Amino acid sequence: MTMFNERDEQLIDAYLDGELLPEDRLAFECRLEQEPELSRALERSAAVRSAMADLRQPAPGALVEDVMAAVEEEIVERAPRRAALWSLPLEGVAAAAVILLALAAGSHFYRHDRIVPPPLFRAEPEFQTALAAPREGGGDRRAGSFTIARDEMKSGETVGVMDGLLAAADESGALEEELLIASAPVEGGAAGLAQAHTVPALPAGVEADAAPHPRVFARTVPPGAPPSSTVAPAPEAAGGTRNNYDLRSSGETTAQQPGFLALTAENAAATGDETAPIEYTVIVSFVLPKDQVENLRTLARQVGGAFVLSEPEEGGDSDGSLRAGFTYPFARQDQVRRKLAQMNAREIRMMQWEIQTPPRRIYVEVLFE
Amino acid sequence: MEERGASAGLISNVLLETDDPIQEALERARYGDQEAFAQLVRLTQDRIYSTLIRLVNSPDEAEDLAQEVYLRAYRSLKHFRGEARFETWLTRIAINLGRDALRRRRSFFSRIFSLDEGFANAEDSAPAPREVADESLSPERDYDRQELASAVKEGLAALPEEKRTLLVLRDIEGMSYEEIGEVLDLPVGTVKSRLSRARTELRRIIGPQVTGW
Numbered sequence: 001m002t003m004f005n006e007r008d009e010q011l012i013d014a015y016l017d018g019e020l021l022p023e024d025r026l027a028f029e030c031r032l033e034q035e036p037e038l039s040r041a042l043e044r045s046a047a048v049r050s051a052m053a054d055l056r057q058p059a060p061g062a063l064v065e066d067v068m069a070a071v072e073e074e075i076v077e078r079a080p081r082r083a084a085l086w087s088l089p090l091e092g093v094a095a096a097a098v099i100l101l102a103l104a105a106g107s108h109f110y111r112h113d114r115i116v117p118p119p120l121f122r123a124e125p126e127f128q129t130a131l132a133a134p135r136e137g138g139g140d141r142r143a144g145s146f147t148i149a150r151d152e153m154k155s156g157e158t159v160g161v162m163d164g165l166l167a168a169a170d171e172s173g174a175l176e177e178e179l180l181i182a183s184a185p186v187e188g189g190a191a192g193l194a195q196a197h198t199v200p201a202l203p204a205g206v207e208a209d210a211a212p213h214p215r216v217f218a219r220t221v222p223p224g225a226p227p228s229s230t231v232a233p234a235p236e237a238a239g240g241t242r243n244n245y246d247l248r249s250s251g252e253t254t255a256q257q258p259g260f261l262a263l264t265a266e267n268a269a270a271t272g273d274e275t276a277p278i279e280y281t282v283i284v285s286f287v288l289p290k291d292q293v294e295n296l297r298t299l300a301r302q303v304g305g306a307f308v309l310s311e312p313e314e315g316g317d318s319d320g321s322l323r324a325g326f327t328y329p330f331a332r333q334d335q336v337r338r339k340l341a342q343m344n345a346r347e348i349r350m351m352q353w354e355i356q357t358p359p360r361r362i363y364v365e366v367l368f369e
Numbered sequence: 370m371e372e373r374g375a376s377a378g379l380i381s382n383v384l385l386e387t388d389d390p391i392q393e394a395l396e397r398a399r400y401g402d403q404e405a406f407a408q409l410v411r412l413t414q415d416r417i418y419s420t421l422i423r424l425v426n427s428p429d430e431a432e433d434l435a436q437e438v439y440l441r442a443y444r445s446l447k448h449f450r451g452e453a454r455f456e457t458w459l460t461r462i463a464i465n466l467g468r469d470a471l472r473r474r475r476s477f478f479s480r481i482f483s484l485d486e487g488f489a490n491a492e493d494s495a496p497a498p499r500e501v502a503d504e505s506l507s508p509e510r511d512y513d514r515q516e517l518a519s520a521v522k523e524g525l526a527a528l529p530e531e532k533r534t535l536l537v538l539r540d541i542e543g544m545s546y547e548e549i550g551e552v553l554d555l556p557v558g559t560v561k562s563r564l565s566r567a568r569t570e571l572r573r574i575i576g577p578q579v580t581g582w
Binding site for chain 1: 403
């Protein structure tokens, strides 16, 4: 590629923008006839402009509906609070209960995307108790619904959005399945991982950048290290190393991806055993009141995770809350969940990137309102 | 108009002496007409979504942000004084939200990723250059359209946010220099000079990616 000076590049842009004065335009067109390289540069710029214009993308069809649903919700929220349930006459409560039950039943049939799934955390009484505890300013943490929001990225991914912690996985139990898969080290090292989590080719019509971007946060486990189901030492403390392997799905199989190859080499080098287990780590991020930050830091330390706090000037939200988070081994998820339930987090995002067939990423977002 | 309520009819008679569908819907929406607000969303959503998706490079996040843009607009509708065009105002909200999201993402994830060495966040890194083809072998060869489109998309994502925003607004959304100046609160001359630098940088990024460039 021939490099032009800045002035020539500006001239080309101005010419394509129709910004040149008539005499300058004429002079530029004369140069084009005499300077093939300039002409070629103009073609290139025009081609880039054309390719840029093609990047315009229409909004998803459901956006209007989603926006209006959110507007409706906001209108309802801003409406004057109704009388507390306990202040209503008993027959009124009974009638309301009947109506609510009818509505709930109806919604099951009319809104196929809103379901009432089996609670994910029901088996954990401590967690449930924490959730059921009264909150400052009232409100019930358990209230809410579960939505299978959409088939994200048209590639088989499902995004679940929860606004109540007791509402949980989708009907297929995929969330639980995902947690189960990820909660134990994958045996057989990198080879086991490749076998367990092969990423198939993208479906036709799915653009590469619209594909899921799974990342596996893996650490290599040295020979003789205690099983993580009983002890979860910080990887460095256990003599292992932790690395982030970018296992983006771009059509090729897992074993062909550069990140996977790096993981394979790293695992073998660190352990001397190509079949050493590979352990996943989950990332959790929060938006939470500042006074909860220390609690989160402590929790991260307790579970052998790594704490991360966005700097206020960079990540502080307008309401004075902060975004913070940490990574933790899946093996400690029960402990983490119990502790999280005791925090007054406004929002919890659990993000995990997982390679599996079909490609699927579960993104859990919890709002305490 | 007949099917609307009496008050909406009055508004339409008194205030809606305009051929601009956005302005018409805006006036009605300001009086609480929700269908008019939905119409505003329909009329402007492509620009807002398209801007956001190129800014944050994530369909999912762009959709969430677009929803937030309209919610904020809805809340502030009564205070919108019409000093800028409605679409310009919306675009400014979208750019601000998109920048906030990028800042949060960059800050948060860079800290997580920096826990380990050797990880390059795609948001901050240019795509790896391909082998440069020998131009002399095919000097007249047209660029492969798909290849160029892919290189442009990747190159755009690799640009710093400020330059990406300018290119998105001008070369994808086709906004005028003046409107971009309003959205970004910059003088028109500054918009032009920065845009020129952004285009130059984009061409330099994508050059090695395209066969026969």
